[in-house]
Amino acid sequence: MTVNASPLRISYSPCPNDTFVFHAWAHGLVPGAPPVDVSFADIDITNGLAERGEGDILKVSYAVLPYVLDEYALLPCGGALGRGCGPLVLTRGAASPEDLTGRTVAVPSVKSTAYLLFRLWAAARVPGGVGEVRVMPFHEIMPAVRDGRVDAGLVIHEARFTFQDYGLHRVADMGEFWEDTTGHAIPLGAIIAKRSLGEERLRAVTDAIRASVRQAWADPAASADYVLAHAQEMDPDVAKQHIALYVNEFTADLGDTGQAAVRELLARAAAEDLVPPTLPGAF
Template sequence: MADEELPAQRRPLNISYSPCPNDTFVFHAWAHGLVPAAPAVEVGFADIDITNGLAERGEGDILKVSYAVLPWVLDEYALLPCGGALGRGCGPLVLAPGPLEPAALAGKSVAVPGERSTAYLLFRLWAAARVPGGVGEVRVMPFHEIMPAVRDGRVDAGLVIHEARFTYPRFGLHQLADLGEFWEGTTGHPIPLGAIIAKRSLGEERLRAVIESIRASVRRAWADPAASQDYVLEHAQEMDPAVADAHIGLYVNEFTADLGEAGYAAVRELLTRAADEGLVPRVPEARLASLSPR
């Protein structure tokens, strides 16, 4: 029997997340059938700009997306309280070919990894405060193409995420701004980066099973980090095990297991500030926190 012919409660769930080390580390156990009683899943890999688009089109049961895309998708998807990336000292960076002051970006071209990424929201909030007159052209690129574009002079600066935080000196680039430092210094909150969402139409019972499966997968990953190493390195853009370990150490933390009050407060702050700037639609509080199906 084809999957589409199976009863809804028996059909494997499809889940899409990035090939980055934090995601493969978190979901390794569940993806490999190592979480007892967890729903079966079919895994797809895609960068965050792709999964954001999937969410906006309503394609996929479970997705890793940018917190920035939530205002457009929360009617159909519920924000899950675990599995995502939120923390301190882990923000996106603005890079340039040489040492610059932020004001020097006025009217300049900047490469970004997606206009509905959390990194881009943070960049827009930072630029509004630090770049008089604003930047010039914004070019969307896959994140792994941004540093070469800055190095080669195709853009004046780049907004980078993921393991680029650790590897940008190899490209001879300079850090112009740490948007995590800007965010934390301005708000006191941790930085909301990537969220896990699931279709509300799965129903509350299945949504709760998904949450418990993610948390169990995280616990297994922490209990036996070596078990996921091959899976992590197989999919990572940066194959150096030391870089992968640093990436995991930075992005997989207590908020991955449970957003908690501090995590939800950070998400509300980000989306409220972005709405105040006219960057995103305003999100009703009940829609952000609700896990109930429609």
């Protein structure tokens, strides 16, 4: 495999699934893989980087794809797509979907897949719609709900396992809504790379990600320190649950099933005028 020696700029989150997946590649443990210059960023930031065309390889929300596919290619591996792993809507006290009408909701990004799923859900379940939407880094959302600074929060990642520690209540599971409505797996985070890298380097990147995933599965202990160092004081058992939930067969290969789920999400969102239409063959 021929690669260019100049490091590729890659940005992904400090969440356990990303650090687990990319550990081997980021540490030069994948033979023949292109060198990388790694930076960590919240999903709202990486979505913005993609829209501005900054960065060679990015972990982004599937919801941002319609805005960036002219410049970036969707890679068939490395992302987060699965079942039973959807975002949750949480409140401080027990509430029904109808109780969110006109209320303030914190979300991790207005271009996140979580927010796109939430908008599809709210259109069907919240009469009159919610009120103000505030963007916050995902790790700040549960404290904001707990402290009454917002009425509800849309949470992702390990919040599935820890929201009860904050005394919060689950109003709805966006993943259950999506799976019950469509039968598809839940598309969450995608890995994209600059088309300008060219076909050879894009193949090298894809090969490197798949090799990094395989190494992570083969020797989970090797990445443990890296995962926990970036997991914002997360309990090791929660980190393991997080990885088990979000790193699965779709991480190694999106495949036809995964691509069908992504197309369904973007088609439904476009039909509701929530995102621009995605042209056939765009990925």
